[in-house]
Amino acid sequence: MTYSIKEVADMMNVEPSTLRYYDSMGLLPGVKRVNGRRVFEDKDFKWLRVLNYMKKINMPIDKIRSYVELAEKGDSTLQERFDMILEQKEIVLGQIDELKKCLKEFEYKEWYYTEAIKAGTEKVVENVTSCSPTLEVDTIPKN
Amino acid sequence: MTYSIKEVADMMNVEPSTLRYYDSMGLLPGVKRVNGRRVFEDKDFKWLRVLNYMKKINMPIDKIRSYVELAEKGDSTLQERFDMILEQKEIVLGQIDELKKCLKEFEYKEWYYTEAIKAGTEKVVENVTSCSPTLEVDTIPKN
DNA sequence: ATACAAGTTAAAGTTAACTTTAAGTCAAGG
């Protein structure tokens, strides 16, 4: 089974131009051409899938490319790739942790506004939310 | 207690220029000035904290600003703010869910490379990872 | 045969979120 760039783009929910861009960045190795046109095969979805979850964790394209390049080199890079995967796994764990903390803040705000709406004014809950600068402010991530 | 822009920047782990930028975007309402210089007070950390977790969930600055603007209008916007918070809470839940799926992929890859390294070659596990295009590829998020 | 839809490239344009630069103000120390 083969697929046109449009078909793959639709499956992946991106624009064809995005796939061309990924290809030009070296993220889609080994995609066949027929008359200059990209023809996607089942094996290409292996990479598309990898691309998919690597992008979801906000891995920069340059880093994804280096992983792809390692994979292209074959068995001699197994350890390096393993190390990269482990590192990214830790990053995902950290991201999940951060988001869970944020979730708590939103749940708190949900309660806060529920109470405020009940009372018709924020004054009723404002005192509860006063924060000490040092204790409650954790770091804003650089990006 | 008051703080200079540099002190706050250090606490928040951002550049002073970033705080000026946030201020210029309307994200830091009510910061005092003395001789034209920003002087942060404890009450300002309430907003910095909100800014902090809103940025962590990748809420765009424009959307944060509209929340800040609603808050500035007072009690008449309580319901609107509640709705925004609820919406964002759902978004965070979705993000956590996505990341958990990604985590599984990385854990799988961890196992994959562990086996491959043991065997000295990927061939041993390659067949396990063949994917059907439709079943295993879920959508790449637009951004 | 011819028009049209879908593909191609290279290069320029876009957007968000900062960051840097240039030119200036101000308070404190020597």
Add this chain to the structure above:
DNA sequence: CCTTGACTTAAAGTTAACTTTAACTTGTAT
């Protein structure tokens, strides 16, 4: 008095990740 360091603004520059454009080719339908 003068220098230094930390602040100020407005405006220009940066970066990543696309997206659009322009000019062109190709396969399919009428």
